[in-house]
Amino acid sequence: MGRIWLLALGMFAIGTDLFIVSGLLPSVAGTLGLSTAAAGQTVTVFALTYAVAAPVLAGVTARVDRRTLLVTVLAVFAAGNGLSAVAPSYGVLLLSRVVAGAGAALYASTASAVAAGITAPERRGRALAVVYAGMTTAIALGVPLGSAIGEVASWRWAFGFVALLALATLAGLWPSLPSVPGRSAAGITRRLAAVRIRRAPAALLTTMLWVVGTFTVYTYLGAVLDRAGRVGAAQRPWLLLLFGVGSFFGVLAGGRLADRIGAVAGLAGSVGLLAVVLAALAPALRSAAGTAVALAAWGLVHWCAFPLIQHRLLALGGDDGDMLLALNNSAVYLGQTVAGAVGGLLAGAGRLGSLPWAGAASEVLALLVLAAGAVSRPLSARGRAVPGSGRRTRPGAAG
Structure with missing residues (x-):
């Protein structure tokens, strides 16, 4: 289960990033000379990127080895938060939240699928629960900790803290996670047809x-x-x-x-x-x-x-x-x-x-x-084909 807990650490980083910003908005607004409403758009940009990018990037990267994909998106997520930490202007901060949101979206769905794939079927539910326990732990501990860092030092250090969490997860997953082949060679249009x-x-x-x-x-x-x-x-x-x-x-x-x-x-x-x-x-x-x-x-x-x-x-x-x-x-x-x-x-x-x-x-x-x-x-005993798929x-x- 050690690898599953590492996947959960990545979700802890993402959960902290998701929920931490609201408590930092006044500090962000004060540093960059923004209204609180304008600073709040950093949350909106992250959420919209997450929502739109999740299915699109999952389809585009369907053929990529899952271990390679996980460490890549963790690097992207860490880079986005690192850029947030040093953002000199509002425009750069918004861009950094787009980058972080894209990395977070793809990590969340991929980590869940990998956890299920490397776990015995009778323990799959518990493996998925452990991965998302990282998210719920972020609500209980990560957000207060990040907010405390922002209060004591600066909101920039809080984003830096999230970036370090992502890099720690990357360092642990790369040597311990086995190669997990991509699950489909189909194009993005056919993959998006899964909704049907x-x-x-x-x-x-x-x-x-x-x-x-x-x-x-x-x-x-x-x-x-x-x-x-x-x-x-x-x-x-x-x-x-x-x-x-x-x-x-x-x-x-x-x-x-x-x-x-x-x-x-x-x-x-x-x-x-x-x-x-x-x-x-x-x-x-x-x-x-x-x-x-x-x-x-x-x-x-x-x-x-x-x-x-x-x-x-x-x-x-x-x-x-x-x-x-x-x-x-x-x-x-x-x-x-x-x-x-x-x-x-x-x-x-x-x-x-x-x-x-x-x-x-x-x-x-x-x-x-x-x-x-x-x-x-119900489905027939043989199952139902996904539209456009064999x-x-x-x-x-x-x-």
Whole structure:
């Protein structure tokens, strides 16, 4: 499992990069003479690059050996953060976030596919969980650590910290990871046609709605906590730490569920519980203790779903599982974009108290889409060919 934990270290670096910037925006704006809104576009540029680049780069690099690809994208990701650390102007900073976002997008989908490929089938769910435990650990530890570095030294050192994490992962993976051949010699158009695999559109829509549910609330969590008035500013870092700790254990639990009861059943339970937790969030925020319990439970049940989603997509995709994982990354960021818009509309209308209910409603929709996809006409025993391909997906192992 040592190699899997190294892949998780790379996800820790990416997770830290994803979440760290929001806390550094005032410092970035002050140094470069920007408004906070302009500085915030560095987050938007990173997210959009991640969403668009994930499927495109996965198709372009389909033939490349996976070990070579992983170390290359880690180098690109490290270079992007290194450039962020020394950026002399706003334009260079935006460019650096594009480079880092492209590297992050391709690493995330490739690391998951490699972890599944070098692990025995009966332990695949746990391997995927360990890889994404790196992401959840970043929420709990990486972001506070990076923010502390930015506070003590400079936001530039925080980006440098992320670059060093990526280089450490690269140094560990290159000698330890075996050569893993690319999984397809098909062109990018044929690879992108993987989205038409039976049940894949419903699975990707489930991901998007799952993300919308959580991030409709999480994006505006500070404002929601202010409205509740039970938690002071000094308590919030500890509450977010509880969310991160819950996330860490949730992603590990999701991996075990995938191996023991199957991805669809585990995912249905996780999303259903998430709807309940979000609906209960409003009354829970009436006390500090209730808020702490609610945030820990929220992180647990939300992140429990992620390895289950990935396990299912790999089973659905067969030879094109890595492309479905890349498209899933795009669905995640599309979901975050939609969540920001929905939450913004409700917040602008003075309906902050409705955010948890809107999030819960989105999770119910995700559960309905999951159920509809699971009961759709099953594959034949021989499997179904991906459009334009001579290969077949694995028979409906994903449910």
